[in-house]
Structures are given as C-alpha cells and as structure tokens.
Amino acid sequence: MAGIVVIGAGMGGLAAAARLAALGHHVTVLEQADTHGGKLGTLSRDGFTFDTGPSLLTMPGVYRDLFAATGAPLDEVVDLAPVDPVCHYRFPDGTELDLPHAEDEVPAALAAVFGARAARQWQAVMADAAHLWDLVGEPVLRRPLRGAGDLVRRSASVRDLRAIAPWRTLRSLGRRRLDDPRLRMLLDRYATYSGSDPRRVPALMSVVPFVEQRFGGWYVRGGLRVLGDALADRCRALGVGLRYGTTVTGIDSDAAGVTGVRLADGERLAAGIVVSDVDAEHLYRDLLPGRRTRGPRRALRRARPSLSGFVVLLALRGRTPRPRHHRVLFPADYDAEFDAVFGRAPRPVPDPTVYVCAPDDPTVAPDGDEAWFVLVNAPRHGPVDWTAPGLAGDYADRVLRVMADRGLDVRDRIRWRGIRTPADWARDTGSVGGSIYGTSSNGPRAALLRPRNAGPVRGLYLVGGSAHPGGGLPLVAMSAEIVAGLIGPA
Numbered sequence: 001m002a003g004i005v006v007i008g009a010g011m012g013g014l015a016a017a018a019r020l021a022a023l024g025h026h027v028t029v030l031e032q033a034d035t036h037g038g039k040l041g042t043l044s045r046d047g048f049t050f051d052t053g054p055s056l057l058t059m060p061g062v063y064r065d066l067f068a069a070t071g072a073p074l075d076e077v078v079d080l081a082p083v084d085p086v087c088h089y090r091f092p093d094g095t096e097l098d099l100p101h102a103e104d105e106v107p108a109a110l111a112a113v114f115g116a117r118a119a120r121q122w123q124a125v126m127a128d129a130a131h132l133w134d135l136v137g138e139p140v141l142r143r144p145l146r147g148a149g150d151l152v153r154r155s156a157s158v159r160d161l162r163a164i165a166p167w168r169t170l171r172s173l174g175r176r177r178l179d180d181p182r183l184r185m186l187l188d189r190y191a192t193y194s195g196s197d198p199r200r201v202p203a204l205m206s207v208v209p210f211v212e213q214r215f216g217g218w219y220v221r222g223g224l225r226v227l228g229d230a231l232a233d234r235c236r237a238l239g240v241g242l243r244y245g246t247t248v249t250g251i252d253s254d255a256a257g258v259t260g261v262r263l264a265d266g267e268r269l270a271a272g273i274v275v276s277d278v279d280a281e282h283l284y285r286d287l288l289p290g291r292r293t294r295g296p297r298r299a300l301r302r303a304r305p306s307l308s309g310f311v312v313l314l315a316l317r318g319r320t321p322r323p324r325h326h327r328v329l330f331p332a333d334y335d336a337e338f339d340a341v342f343g344r345a346p347r348p349v350p351d352p353t354v355y356v357c358a359p360d361d362p363t364v365a366p367d368g369d370e371a372w373f374v375l376v377n378a379p380r381h382g383p384v385d386w387t388a389p390g391l392a393g394d395y396a397d398r399v400l401r402v403m404a405d406r407g408l409d410v411r412d413r414i415r416w417r418g419i420r421t422p423a424d425w426a427r428d429t430g431s432v433g434g435s436i437y438g439t440s441s442n443g444p445r446a447a448l449l450r451p452r453n454a455g456p457v458r459g460l461y462l463v464g465g466s467a468h469p470g471g472g473l474p475l476v477a478m479s480a481e482i483v484a485g486l487i488g489p490a
Contacts (some may be wrong), residue, residue, distance in 0.1 A: 003028060004487075005261050005271040007248050007287075008430070010038025011473060012464035013277030014231045015480030018070040020275075021238035024490030028241040028269065030248055030261070032430065037228035038277070038464075039429050039436065040473070043418060047366040048315040050373055051225055052420060055357040056083065056326065057218040058211055059474035063227065066477050070234050077230040079221035085109075086217035088324035090406060091182045092332040098324070103213045110183075118180045125177050125187070129210035136204060137211075141469040142478050144453050144486060173203040185330055189353070192377060194470060195306025195437035197338045219325065222363045224473075248278075251288045257458030273459045275483060280451040280466040281432045292456050300451070306437035306471070307341045308380040308422035310348070312396045314372040315365075315415040320358065323370075327356040329406040337377060346379030348395050353377065354403055372410070374399060378422055380433030386421035393419070437471030453482045461486060 004020055006013045009031035017027045029036075041052035057063070060080055067074040074080070084101035091097070097113045100106055111119035170191050174184035188198035190208040220226045235242060247264040251274055260270040276283045281300050284293045331337060331351045340349040357373040365371040376399055378384075386392065396419050400411050422434030450468045453461055463479040465471030 003271060004273040004275060005030060005269055006275045006277060007251075007261065008038065008277030008464065009033075009036035009232070009242060009244075010277045010429070010464055010476070011040055011228060011231065012467075012476035012479050013038070013275065014228070014235055015066055015477045016275050016277070016461075016463045016483050017240045018066070018231060018234045018238055019480055019484035020487060021235065021240045022070045023484060023488070025273075025487075026239075026490075027235075028243065029235065030246045030263070030269075031242070031244050032247040033428060034244050036232045036242065036244075037225060039425070039431075040225055040228045041428070042223060042225035043313060045418075046315065046416070048369070048371045049223055049364040050313045050371050050418070051223045051357070052311065052313070052373070054224055054473050055219075055373055056086075057220065057224060057227070057473055059215045060218050061215070062474040062477045066231075066481070067234065070238060072234055072237070074230075077233070078226055081219050081221055083217040083219050083325045085324065085326075086212065087326040087328055089186065090327070090329045091185065092330055093182070094407075095182060097186075101216050103216075106213055114180050114183060118178070118183055121178050121180075122183055125173070125206060126210050126213065129206040130214075132204050133207045133210055133214075136207060141475065142481060144468070144482050168203040170198045170201050170203050170205050173206060174198075185334055188334060189328065189330075192307065192353075193472065195308075195435065197342050199335070199338060200304075200342075217326070219359060219361075221361060223359070223361070227473075248287060250286075251276075251457075251460070253288070253292075253457050253459075258460050271459075273461065273487060275461045275463055276455070277464040279431045279435070279464075280462060282430060283462070288455075288457065288460070296451055296456060304342070305380055305433060305435040308378045308425055308434040308436055309375050309420075310378040310386075310392075310395060310399070310422065311420040312374040312399055313418035313420070314370075314374060314410065315417070316370045316372055316410055316413045317368075317415055318370070318413055319368060320370060320410075323358060323360055325357065325359055327354075327358070327408070329354040329356070329403065329408065331402075341377055341379045346383040348378060348384065348391075348398075349376060350398075351402060352399070354399065354406070354408075356403075356408070369415070374403070380435045381422040381426050382433045384422070386423035386434075392421050431466075437465050453479060454486055 003026035006017045006029040009029050017029050021027045039053040043050045043052050064074045082101045085098035086101050087099050089097045100109050107119045110122055174187040178184045191198035191201040193208050248261050249264050250262040252259045258274045262268050284297045337349045340347050355375045425434030453468055461483045463483050464476050467479050469475045469478055
C-alpha cells in the first residue's frame with residue numbers, strides 16, 4: 001500500500017505522524033511554512049524568546065502517553081514545571097485572586113477572597129463538572145464520534161443526559177449556581193478556551209475549569225515551543241519525512257478513496273491514506289471539493305467560527321514586582337466583548353479582557369528583563385480587515401492603555417514590541433480568518449460534534465483543532481490518538 005501523507009505539521013499532525021510511524025507506516029509530513037508547530041509558534045530576537053501561541057499545558061498525561069507510545073518518555077526530553085498560582089485574576093472592582101495549582105488548595109483561596117459561601121458554590125459546580133467529565137471526558141474525547149447518536153448511546157441513563165443538558169448555557173449555569181458576579185465572570189472565561197461565547201456555549205463546558213484544577217497548569221522550561229521541537233524530533237527518529245515550504249493544493253481520489261495529493265509546484269505524491277491537519281473548512285472547500293464532501297461543507301457553513309486573537313509581544317527592561325506567570329485582567333462589561341467579537345458587526349474590542357503570560361524563566365529573556373505575551377480576544381480576519389493601515393499599531397496602543405488603567409502599566413519599560421493579528425494567524429497557519437479553534441462551541445451540537453476524524457472519502461482522516469475533539473494542546477493530541485487507532489498498524 002502507498003504510504004501516508006500528513007498535511008500540516010501542527011501539533012495534531014506531528015502527533016499523528018509519530019504514532020503512525022511507531023505503528024510501522026511510512027509517513028511523510030507536508031508543511032507550507034518553513035517550520036513545524038503550527039499555532040505553537042515562537043519568536044526570538046535580541047535575547048528574548050516568545051511563545052506566540054499556546055502558553056499553558058493542561059492534562060500533561062496526554063503527552064506522556066504520546067511520547068511513551070512513540071519510544072521516548074516525555075520527562076526525559078522536556079522539563080515540565082507546575083505553574084503556581086495557575087493564574088492571577090483581577091476583577092473590575094479591583095479584587096484580585098491567585099488561583100492555586102493544587103486542586104485541594106482552591107477552596108481556601110476562593111473563600112479568602114469571595115467568602116465561604118461562594119467557595120462552597122464553586123466547589124458544588126466543580127463536583128457536577130467531575131460527573132460531566134466522566135461522561136464526556138475519556139469516553140468521548142479519546143474516541144471517534146460519528147454523531148449525536150453516539151453521544152446518546154454512551155450516556156448510561158436519562159440522568160446522564162440531563163447532566164449534559166445541551167439546552168443550558170455556561171452563562172445560565174453561572175447565574176443559577178453562583179451568587180457572586182465575580183465568580184460568574186470567572187466561569188464565563190472558560191468559554192474562551194474553545195474560542196466561544198459563554199452566553200451560547202453549553203454548560204457542559206464547565207468541565208474546562210474542572211480539568212484545569214484536577215490536572216493543573218504546566219509550563220515547559222524554555223517555552224512551550226520546546227514541546228513542539230521534541231515532538232518533531234520524535235518524528236525524525238521514527239523515520240518520518242518532514243518537508244517544509246510545501247503547499248498542498250488538492251487531494252486526489254477515485255471511487256475507492258484517496259490516491260494522493262497535489263502540490264503547488266505541480267508534483268503529485270501517491271498516498272493510500274491522507275491525514276489532514278489543516279482547518280476543516282479549508283480542507284473541504286479548497287483541497288477536496290465535490291459531491292462527497294458536500295455534507296461536511298454544509299455543516300461547517302452552519303457553524304459559528306471561533307474567535308481569533310490579537311497579540312502584543314513585549315520585550316521589557318527590568319523585573320515586575322510580585323511577578324505572576326499568568327494574569328487575566330477583566331473588563332467592566334464582559335458582554336460588550338462578546339458582542340464585539342461575535343455580533344453582526346464584528347470589530348476590535350474597545351475594552352477587552354487582557355491575558356498576560358510572563359514566564360519566570362531565565363532562558364527566555366536577558367538577565368534582569370522579561371518577555372511578555374499579551375493576548376486579547378478578537379474577531380477573525382475578513383469581517384475585520386486587520387491589514388488596514390494603522391489598525392494594528394493603534395490597537396496595540398489601546399491594549400497597553402487598558403493594561404495601565406487596570407494597574408499594569410509597563411509602557412516605560414518597553415525595549416521593543418511585536419504584533420500578531422488575526423490576519424497573521426490566517427497567513428501563517430492556514431486557519432480560515434485566523435480562527436484559533438476552527439469552529440466555536442457555540443450551540444448544543446457544536447461543543448462535541450466537530451468534523452469527524454474519519455472523512456467522507458475512504459482513506460481521509462482529520463486531526464487538529466478543527467476536528468473532533470477540538471482545539472488546545474491536549475485535544476489535538478487526542479485527535480491524533482483517535483486517528484492512529486482508526487488506521488491501525490501497517
């Protein structure tokens with residue numbers, strides 16, 4: 001049988017390639033960029049190094065499983081460190097909360113800031129989320145899902161279906177169960193982990209804060225990009241061919257299934273199996289249009305794209321008093337942010353939530369200085385023309401002013417800054433419009449019913465953030481595990 005071609009060297013594509021090579025397959029990875037990692041990018045300049053994509057790893061066990069299955073224990077190739085506190089939150093009234101890394105320390109930390117009653121309410125929500133995790137965690141996220149019927153069949157009882165409660169949103173859950181508006185705001189934030197709107201995302205997404213508390217938040221010394229480099233090294237050690245600067249323009253197929261791929265330079269590679277790590281919308285619209293992919297294209301048109309992100313990279317002189325690895329600075333009007341991103345007339349958020357990653361890691365900045373990654377939620381490129389003259393620079397200035405207004409003014413410490421807009425995400429990663437997670441989880445079907453891992457054409461498989469089970473470092477690795485299981489040994 002012809003070998004396997006993987007389109008895209010993002011973390012899902014690399015994980016699939018490594019697993020399939022370990023199963024004895026001949027695997028070639030084709031990547032349009034000049035490096036691997038996809039959204040797990042990096043930028044180095046003047047002694048400063050920045051992760052330009054994910055900055056926190058949850059569920060490290062998923063990557064321990066991946067590296068063990070492909071021949072190299074994870075902890076021998078990367079240095080994982082717990083992030084404690086996992087995040088520092090500043091609320092609109094000036095209240096501040098350090099959320100601990102250790103799950104058993106969370107109740108006391110919440111009680112100290114919000115009171116014992118609020119802490120008990122949060123713990124009750126997390127207890128229910130633990131039950132949800134039993135229903136939609138391992139049983140769903142690490143297995144192929146063919147449709148809503150699969151989800152129903154895997155629910156053991158009517159009580160289970162009521163627990164999933166697809167008719168209830170995360171926002172309504174917070175309003176029913178949490179009296180303190182600051183805790184409701186904290187719960188709402190976890191919708192953005194899937195690029196979604198808390199007013200529309202199903203309440204079952206309460207499993208996201210549960211997972212963060214149960215498994216902790218982790219950092220890779222040297223930056224999370226080190227994890228991507230280690231996975232690429234695993235691929236090479238297993239004989240995977242990595243071809244950079246190679247754009248796939250189409251997937252060939254016949255009545256029996258896929259037969260290969262076409263490249264921009266006219267070359268054709270034969271393949272009996274193609275694993276796609278590109279955005280599902282791009283796959284079905286551009287690489288494999290036609291009658292057999294009409295259904296997935298129609299489903300994707302109905303789905304709401306995920307939000308994107310606007311990033312400011314700050315090379316700062318000096319050290320910050322009371323440093324925190326992760327900070328979130330909330331706005332006074334959280335709903336206005338989601339209206340700006342998901343509304344009928346998308347626009348840059350005037351008063352956004354600001355996320356700051358400032359690793360206390362001497363390998364990522366010159367001695368005595370700091371490298372900050374600043375992210376705000378943003379509508380994707382297209383509805384907003386992020387290439388418009390002056391827009392990116394002006395909006396970066398606004399973000400810095402917002403930070404200053406919320407007690408984190410670093411403008412006089414900036415050595416230099418870099419900017420990444422949704423247009424940059426779209427150009428560099430191939431994600432349509434720069435949507436970070438492909439489709440959002442807005443709506444009952446969207447949360448768990450993303451494009452299937454087994455495509456509509458025999459021999460086509462999907463991995464990565466736009467396919468089941470979704471976006472984020474752990475989930476894309478799970479998608480690779482699913483696909484490797486579907487394909488099986490050589």
